Amino acid sequence: MPSSPATDQTEVPNNSVHVAYAIHYDTATVVERCCTLLGQIQPVLLLVFCGGKHDPAAALAALRAVYGATPLVGGSAAGAIGCGELGYSGMELGIVAFLASDVVPRIHVTHNLLAGEAQAGEALARDLAGQAADDAVVLLFFDSVASTVPLRLHYASAIVEGFHAGLGGKTVNLIGGGLLTDLNLSDGWVFDGEGVSKHAAVALVFPPNVRAETVVMHGCRPVSSFMEITRIDGAVVHELDGEAALTVIERMLGLRLGSTDGSDLSLVATLGEKHGDPFAPYDENAYVNRLILGADRASGSITLFEPDFRRGTRVQIMARDNALMLDSVRHGTAAVRARRPAVKPFLSLYIDCAGRASARSGAPLEEAGLLMQDLDPSVPLLGFYSGVEIAPFGSYSRPLDWTGVLTSLTRVPA
Amino acid sequence: MSSQAGIGNPYERELQYYRNECNDLGARLLRLQEEQSQAFLEARRSRTVARLVREAYRFAEPNQAMHDIGGALLQVVVETALCDRAALLREEPPGSGRFLVAHAIGGTSIEADEVIMIPNPPGFFFTSSLRLDRPPAGLLDVLRLPFILWAYDRSSGHALVIGNRSEGNVSRPFESGDQELIETALFVYLDVLYRKHAEGQLRQAKQSAEEANVIQARFLETLSHRLRPTVERIVTLVQAMACQPGMASGPEQIEAATQQLTESSHELAALANDALRLATTREQSLLLDVQWIDLADTMRRVLRSSYLASVKGGVELSVSLPKRSVSICVDRDSMHRAIQALVGVSLARALPSSAVKLSAGRRGDGAVEILVSCSVEGAPAYTPGIPTSDDADRTVSQQAGTSADRLAVARRIVEAHEGVLITESRLSGGSQARIILPVHMTRDDTGFA
Incomplete structure (x- = not known):
């Protein structure tokens, strides 16, 4: 059951982010529905996960029509999770709108994954290392599919390995995921802040006042x-x-x-x-x-x-093990509830392996549905179905398969 | 694993024994879990049809617009079947093998309104790597995917096709058992479509009945206005003749009385004729000689026959022909009369220097729409209601030829062709009348107009 509001937590009106989720076959309509859910806002940054059946250029144009030149990052997703709903038909749209400038991440991009994932990861890390605070939260997204025939992936392990090398000893809290257009590894693409890209990775570096707590659900x-x-x-x-x-x-x-x-x-x-x-x-x-x-x-x-x-x-x-997978979600969400940080998180992000979806795994329940049911509903949550997940493993972030990575972002009081 | 019987060290043997047991138990556990997953996936598939029916019938709700149903149904199909692409097609004309993509989801390569030739469309078909027979020509051109599941309803000319890029991972191979899924989806769509159509007809019938009542009331009111003075004149004359028997002795008086009686009699006869004509118009069933005619020709004919009236009224009359050549299955003269009546109403009410436009095109649901619009009018052309003071002053004969009767005639003709006539007036001035002919009364012809 969702936890009741914690009396020892600081209740701050959530003016940091708004989230929206909608599903519709028509790209303009799904964008319009999300924008309606987001309300009359002037976002500083949009993090968007768009079902692979939508034309990325059309989705971008529709969002630009509403939010003008607001930077837009994210990309394709095999499905999305949010607002108590989930789907993986490829027609979903999930949006996090960052409203408060003190929690807005800085955008860094590389377009060189095709030339070499490790080198691209290293260059990306070098680019951001000078601006990132120690232990800064970094969200990393990239398109997972390098080529379809024959199927070849952009290996997250190479990107992450290069990324760590490029940090030059600096430690960051790296979380991320590979972007897909569907559950069949057909394709993937990235919103890189300016447009739509292939073979690209986007790193979002949060300011030092943002901290992340991550729970990894296995199975x-x-x-x-x-x-x-x-x-x-x-x-x-x-x-x-x-x-x-x-x-x-x-x-x-x-x-x-x-x-x-x-x-x-x-x-x-x-x-x-x-x-x-x-x-x-x-x-x-x-x-x-x-x-x-x-x-x-x-x-x-x-x-x-x-x-x-x-x-x-x-x-x-x-x-x-589907039963183990569901148990892992129950334990993971219980751990999040038990943690009760002094300040309530302003956003929960769920990066969920596409293979864990019920249609793929044969699980009797949608584990992402279970997660939404068990988490504090007052914390905005957005998730997407990914090709690979990146999460802290010991003192080092690693790509993981068949996991659900739940990250809670909190604004640390000054 | 092998028994490793040759190992001499008993601890090694014991380790090997437990390792083998561990592996065997692990393998059994994995197979059990896999079987459980497969059983659930099968159960999920068997629930797919039920879910599809449940979701799709929600579109029968009154607030769901008819033109949205196709896309919404495809969305449900894609969500439940988890396929890569899906399309709804309409055969025009039915039996021609010429399919128009009405709705499509899942790829920029499929364009709505695209035309695909499938000369011999099967009622049901699927492709699979396990099936060796070649699909009928054109079938794979719709989605441009190798693996498809197809259903086609010959009587209505509608078809539904879903497809996948591969047969691996979440996309299992299509099989004959999927006939239930695809046909259910198609027939639920058609059922909802027919229900919506019937709902529309009922609404239209109700509107027609209400309008007929209004017209009848107006007619009776006008008839009373005209009847009363005529009858009063006759009564007054007869009373005068009865009270003053000698007044009609002179030839002038006799002639005047005769003239009054004659005029009054003529007026009464005219009133009776008008009443009879109106009743005949409303009751007489139309005898239609339907045939496929070119819509553009009909529109041009209306333009020619209405041209003089437009010049006389100082109104600009223009025609915008459909982009694609369209034929309609109608009685040539009746439909011409109906369209001309609508144009005539607009011209009669249009202010000098305003514009009346006749246009036509295909709607999203496949129906053909013929639109007569007027930019600025002196009075709303299509507002049925209480007659104005001007109307009351006119004779019934004049009244019989006015907007209301022309509209009544046009509506009867349109409805006799299973079509719908919708009239709208804007408060800001201007109005429009739309004739909507159902899909099966229309067809696209090759070439462009």
Whole structure:
């Protein structure tokens, strides 16, 4: 149940942001409905997540018609979550309108992902490092799909790795997500503050008075003993324990990966790397899981969502567990409620793996619906369905698969 | 995993044993969870049709505009089926294999009003990597996607198609079992469309009945105004002749009395004729000789026949022909008379130097709309109501040829063609009359007007 207003929290009228969510097949109409929900406002910045069936140029033009030259960032989304509703048909629109200038982030952009994700990430970080305060909250969005045929992703792990290198020792609180147009990894695009871009990443650097608390919701449990990656090339795992990776996984599970062809995104299982003590009791937060993007039956290899596992990494086969996923959301939202910061957050942002949607996972409930039901309704919430999520993992932010990343942004009193 | 029987160390063997058990249990757990997920996904699919029906029938609510229904239904279809693209098509004319995209969702490559030829449209069809037979020509041109699910209603000429780029991930392959989904969606759409159409006809019938009552009341009132003095004259004359038997002795008096009686009799006869004519007009059923005629030709003919009247009144009369060549299935002379009546009403009421425009085009719901609009008028042309003092002073014969009767004639003709006549007057001056002919009474012809 949603928590009652906390008596020990400072109740500040939320004049920092307004959020809106709407769904309609017509782009102009969905924009109009969102603008109506936002009310008569003069935003300083718009963070927009737009369903992939909408024409981005039309959406941009419709928003420009209402808000003029207000900077607009965000991009495509496989679906959106907000205002007590959610959808992933590609016709949704979710908007966060920043109203107060003291919580408005600074925009930094790179358009060079196609030339090299790591270099682009590094350049982006170098660009913002001089202006970002220590431990500043940074939201990072990029289009996940580099090419459709053959399917190739812009790897978040390479972007993040480059990003950390480019910070030059500075630490930031990095949270983010990969943008998709639909649940099938068909495409993705970015609103970069000025227009619509491909192969671009946008970093939003918040001022030092904004702090973030992040909870990561998981949903996988190990179903095998540890195995060692003995041959890997980028995201392609060739061998586990010296045998063809696909053969090992299919033999162990007694299942065939993929339904119709090898290019299927198999959500039957993921590979998980356990951090910390490998023999410590199960803790979902100790795992970094990687979805299996596809399988090559001829070579016996599997391709992961990210290329950040190495030769010698010990992994386990992880099963998606819908009950665990829903429990994880319940525990995560309970943790958020229990935390009760001195000042109520002005915005909750939910970056939710598209695979967790009920239509994809087969879960009996929409976990994002559960999340909205359990959170304090007085804190504006907006979410989107993503290709990959980036969240703090230990002292370092990492891309995560099959997670829901809930970040609460709070304005720290001066 | 192999039993590793050759391992000598008992702890190694025990470790291997537990490892194997762990893996087996893990695999079973994963398969159970996968089966559970699949079972839920199947259940979700089976609920799709029920959800579709529930959501789509909401469009039958009175506040849902008819032209919005197609797009709104497609949105529900896309949301429930989670497909990449979807389109509603209209065959024009039915049976021609010439399909017009009425509504589309999911891609810039599909344009509303685009025309696609499907010479042999099947009632139901789907494509899948598992199905080897080739789809009928033109079927894949609608969505330009390899995997489609198609339903077509031959009697109405409507079709619905949804499609996916791939068969992987969330887009499962289409199969014969999906016939229920696609046909249900199409037939719910048609059902809602027909309901809306029927609602419109009922509203129109009610409006017509109300207008008929008003016209009848006006007619009776005017008749009374004209009847009373005539009858009073006769009564007065007869009374005078009865009271003064000698007054009619002279030839002048006889001639004057005869003339008065004759005039009064003629007036009474004219009144009777008008009453009879009006009753005949309202009761007589129209005999229609319907055929496909070019709408543009009809409009040109109206322009020619109304031209002199417009010049005489100093009114600018213009015609804007439909962009696409359209034929209408009507009685040529009757429809000409109906349109000309509307133009005539506008011309009669238009102020000098104002403009009357006749235009036509296709609406979003496929119906053809013929519009007669007048920029500035001396009096509202289409306001049925209490006769003005001017009206009361006119003779009934004059009255019979005025706006109300012309409109009544036009309405009867339009309604006899299953169409609707909507008249509107603006307080700021100006008015318009719209004839709306249903989709099945119209067709697009190749080429442009």
